[in-house]
Every structure is written in C-alpha cells, then in structure tokens.
Amino acid sequence: MASVEVSNLSRSFGIYKALDDVSIRFEDGGFYALLGPSGSGKTTLLRMIGGFDYPDQGRIAMNGESVERVPLEKRNIGMVFQSYALFPNMTVFDNVAFGLEIRGVSRPDIKKRVGEALELVQLSALGHRKPNQLSGGQRQRVALARAIVIKPRVLLLDEPLGALDKSLRLDMQVELKRIQREIGVTTIFVTHDQEEALTMSDRIGILSGGRVIEEGAPADIYHRPNTLFAATFLGEANIFEGRWSDGAIELRDGVRILTASNAKPEPNGAPAHCLVRPERITIASLKDPMADGMNRVTGRLTRRLFSGHWTTLFVQLGDQEVRVGLPSSATMEIGEGDEVVLAWSPDHTIILAT
Template sequence: MSGVEVSAIGKGYSGLRVLDDVNAHFEQGRFTSLLGPSGSGKTTLLRIIGGFVAPDSGRVRIGGVDVTGEALWRRNIGMVFQSYALFPHMTVAENVAYGLNRKGIRGAAASREVARVLDLVHLTGFDARRPKQLSGGQQQRVALARAIVTKPRVLLLDEPLSALDRRLRQEMQIELRRIQRESGLTTIFVTHDQEEALTLSDRVAILDKGRIVQEGVPVDIYERPTTLFAATFLGDANLFKGVVNDGAVDAAGTTLRTATALPASGQTVTLAVRPEKITLGSEDTPADATNNHVMAVLREVIYAGATSTFLLQGEDGTELKVFSQNRDVTLPLPGMRLRLSWSPAHTVLLTD
C-alpha cells in the first residue's frame, strides 16, 4: 500500500497508555490532518511515524515497506516541529541547506536545491538573513523549506502555525496548501484547530484519548460524525437522547426521524444535529410533515453581523443552539416560543 500506514500502534509512558491500537492509512500525495485535543497523542504518533520515538507495539509502513525498526535518518522524512527551532547563528540559506549537507550534497548542487525551495515558499532573496531578522511567518516558511529540501517521502507537520497570529496563520494556511499541492508530498498535519483541519485537508483523522475514532474526507467527518466526541469536538452539535420506537426516536417530547437505519425498538440512542441545519419559525407556522420539529423557548440571541446564534431551551429542558444567516433584519426576541425544523437527513445517529 502506498502512503503511510500505521497498524496496531501502542505506546505508553511509565504505565500510562498514550496510544492504543492506532490504525490509519495516510494516502500517498494527500494532505491528511490529525485532529485531537491536547494530550490525545498527536505528537507521539507523528514522532513514531518519523522514527523519533519507537512504539511499544505495532508497525509503521511507508510506501508499503515496513520501517518500524529503521533509523530516523534512513526514513527520509521531513518534519516541522511544534516549536520550530531554526539554527539562530545560520543564515536562511544555511538553515535550508543543513539537511542536504548531511546527505553529502554541497556546493552548486545544494545551492540549486536551496533556491528551488526558497522559491517554493516565496522567500527568494532572503538567503543571507538570519532567523531573528524574519517575521514569524517567514521563519515558519524557512522551517518548511528546510523540511522539504531533501525531497522527503513524507512531510510531518506538528502544529506549525500555532505560534502565528490569526491573520498570518490564515495566510500561511493558504501557502501551506499551495506548497503541498505543488510538491505533491504526502503530508500529515497535526492540529487541534477544527476549522483549520476542515479547510486544509483532503482527509481528516480524529484522535481521542490515543485512538483514531473517525477518518474521512472533511465533509463526511463534519456532516456524519459517528461518535459523540467527533460530533462535539468538530464543531457544535445539538444532542437528542431518546428511545427507538418503530423506526423513529422518541426524544425531546416529540418523534424524530433519521435518514439512516436505527437499531431495534427499545434501544436508547443519541442523535446529533448541527446548529446551521435548523430553521426557526414562529410557533404557529404549520408543521411540515417531512421535517423533524421541536418546540423551544428562545433564551439568548448573539448577533454577529452576518450571522446570529440562537440559544434555546427545549420543553424537556434540553439546551439547543441554532446558527442562521441574517437575511431578515427583525430577529426573534428572547422569551418567544419557536418551532425548530430540520430534515431527517441532517439527523445523525451516534454510535457510542
């Protein structure tokens, strides 16, 4: 199998399990984000793939070849670390040439490669500067150039944008994506920023407490989360806990339908609905039979110009959240009783 494959990876530190039976395939030439909260094991998994850390169990394969026992320098991996340490006493060109020199590439051949990657990261002309004479974003691009100059088989990026301010971060996201497309590198990008993962990636893998709980293209991961963790970590979700009754779910004082198959009657299940899927209507608008409906009292309106967030309380006390675009200038007022409507197709069954 091409790309990077990890199977049954386990890792613990002094009795504490950090990674537990991690299985994943990071496809050749794709940009995959590894998304998870702090401490979920993202850096550890990346370091195992890179060969900086040995797993307690399991295998790592790159391009179909088992590299689990292979030394770090033989794996030909480019890595940008969480704290991107450039060598402060070296110029930009020397920093980038470092990996080439270690491989015995020097002189004109090295200069050519350095020029090639500096052009790729849009830093031509910065060769003679030292890291402290660069902005944060420029330093980050040098770190990236340094990681890709040796034409690695895999590029591992550990939260490379986390030190940058919001604006620079957005610029660098676009740059990173362009550089990845132009270089065609198989890239694994660690982040705990949900939006960043959705925006940048061909695929997203969600790590929770040392396990990959879901993996897929961004739209599937967001629209069809399979676990409570995936539903709530990747964006907001309204949750309805109820009991299956003849192909529907009795929850929130009403009956909710899903587009997917449900377990047998009598089983307790949790359904998730993204806040932007819900339409608000006045309580006396006729209920459209094809949709799911819940009555709720509006508690708070958070107006943000283009959009508003509505916080509501269902009749059984459930906290609900609705996002909507401000097409109308008159917003409903707190205290009003409203009808929430959404399609069964947006009513997702969680499986844990």
C-alpha cells in the first residue's frame, strides 16, 4: 500500500490547461473522492497518477519516491476506467487474469488469485461468462476484480458507479467500501454524485478548472467550506452577499446585518460572501423564546417543497430567495404568502473566500 503525494502538477493539451499547479496528498489506506464539474481535470489527474499520461511539470511521489516518469507497468496501480473497458471476447475469468498474464505470473497462481478476486466481488459462479452476458453491476464488479487482482498499491476508480441505476448504485457503494476496507488499499474515487462523495470517503477533493479548490473531511467541507465554489458545489447553499461594516456584514439593501463567528473581520466596505445551510435556519416565530444574538431577517414564504420527512421553504428576501430546510412536522402552520422571521446562529454563518 502507498501514500501518494502530488505536487505542483500541470498538464496542458495545446493551450488548454487541464491541470494547473495541482498539489494534493492521499494518505496510505485512505478513501478519497474527487468531485468537480465535467472537464475540471479529474480523469486527467487519475491518468497521471496511474501512469497513463505524463505531466508537463510537477511531481508525483508514492511512499516518498518520485514516480512521475515511471512507466505504468512499474507503478503497480489498479484502475477502473470511466467506461469499464472489459475485453468483450474474453470470459470474466480471462478479463480478470489479463493483468497477471502480462506480468508473467504462473498459471496455478493466476488461477488462485483470480479465484480470490472473483470471490471478493461475489462473482465466483460467473467466471465462464462473457461481459455481454452480465448485468451492469456485474460488469462493474469484473472491472473492479481486474483492478485489484494485481494487488495494487493504489486503486484509481473513475466514476465506477456512473452507469448504474440508483438502487444498484447504493448496493455497489456498500460493496466497494467493504472491499476497500478488506484489502486496505489507498483509493482515489472520482464521482459526479455529491452524496456518494460525502457518504463514502474519508476526504474529498474539489476540482474546478484544473485546480484543487479545496480538500478536507466530508463534514468539514460541507459545514465549513472556505470557498464560494465548494459551498455552492457541495450541497444546498444560501449565499448572502454584502459588505463588511464594523465587524458585521451589511447586506446589499443596507438594512440587515449578519454576524459570523470564527471570521476575521475585514475593513469596512470590503465585499463579503457568507454561507448559511438551509437546515441551519429556523423560523423564529416557531421557536419561542429565541436566544439572543441570532441573525434574523424577515421575508415572505413563496413556495414549499414537501419531500416526506423534510420540507423546503422558499422565502423571498428582497431580490433573494432563501431556502429553509425543516422537518415537515415543524412547517404545518406556515402558509404561502405568510411573513416569516428567519433566524440562525452566527456560528452557522460561514464567511467564504471568492
């Protein structure tokens, strides 16, 4: 197993910078998710780490040793591609055995190791089938078995669950976590799905425009993001824009003042963006008596979105629509058109860098 350290990595295609001075560290045995919009450089970064492509600049170290110029067959990395890329004419067994064959592993060892890998992904009974005789989830597991059979030091997974429907995807998330824990391999997992990144990983890296915008534990990035990009990309976000005024934030209409804990005040007049997650806001009139020192604003309820357990209330505040997430049972008495007072703690008012 290995840690991976990427330092100042850049890769351009023509004049387009697909990776722009990326630095990020992946600890030994950790499960990392890379999240970012299409074209942000996720696949390019995985390809560099795996040795499928070489950087223009920068360093990739595994357990402290530079590998950025080491060819892929010497890096000992397992990769599952965005499209599984199974060999259609080969059986499941032969697909999984392929990486061992090109490494010159003996026939009895191949049989044993492929058997173990297929058992791990629960496909022991289907070794003789061809890929087109498998379901999407089964194909995905063959691709996974093929990546882990070589006992990789690092496992790279490029949207491995992207093609699966919702319920199969949830099953495979559990499977994948189990397999990763069982073999303890450092895993870097690209996904488009925010919830998947939040539930599965030890840490999340957020990419945009070829840069790592932010990196951290899922709960930290969700509750206390540093950047406007991460705040809006991951989860539902209310963003309040204003200017600093004597250590508080004055919103654009000049009336409402927000205070934020744990923020370093800027000089008066400096622009400020702050994040308040919908579930951090309460309707003040429902919660009596209110603690002092809360941020409060008054608006009008325009819409409500019932989703079972939760209801999202949309509250118009000047030209801004604020989302409030509440347990449905707490929203019964509020009707569309009602004036409501929203309140939240300065602790949940997060100042963002733009």
